[in-house]
Amino acid sequence: xxHLLLLIALSGFLPLTxxxxxxxxxxxxxxxxxxEALLQDAEYLSALSTADRLLAAWITGESEIAEPxxxxxxxxxxxxxxxxxxxxxxxAFEIKHGKRVRPxxxxxxxxLLGPPAGNSRISVRSSTIVVSRAxxxxxxxxxxx
Numbered sequence: 001x002x003h004l005l006l007l008i009a010l011s012g013f014l015p016l017t018x019x020x021x022x023x024x025x026x027x028x029x030x031x032x033x034x035x036e037a038l039l040q041d042a043e044y045l046s047a048l049s050t051a052d053r054l055l056a057a058w059i060t061g062e063s064e065i066a067e068p069x070x071x072x073x074x075x076x077x078x079x080x081x082x083x084x085x086x087x088x089x090x091x092a093f094e095i096k097h098g099k100r101v102r103p104x105x106x107x108x109x110x111x112l113l114g115p116p117a118g119n120s121r122i123s124v125r126s127s128t129i130v131v132s133r134a135x136x137x138x139x140x141x142x143x144x145x
Contacts, residue, residue: 047106047131048098050139054129055093055110061085071132071140084144088115095129104133110145 050069057066063085070081091114098108107130114123127145134140 050131051129059091071142
């Protein structure tokens, strides 16, 4: 399905610019720009999905679900991973619009919310999560929030 949409977009029949009428006179340069835009959008979605999966596993406290999404810098016995998943429940997160740091690497601002820390206020911590391409369609978390 992804390749079909790409083919349609490159042929000029997918109105990515908001135009209702397809442009039948697309140039090779226009096709390359469309391809690059679609590729970057697909990369962004893959990176965001990886960040979201890791944070969803954090909410439920299931570190074993998150392990495949972690880069090799986080070993199975990493203290950073254990500390990250050891925070008390209930937990929640807000993930904001990320940015492309360089090709194949994205950074997403996140807000981690936790139970009150004694003074009846919700614990709020702002941070970032960095996701990068590990090869092919595999994306991994390079930096935990």
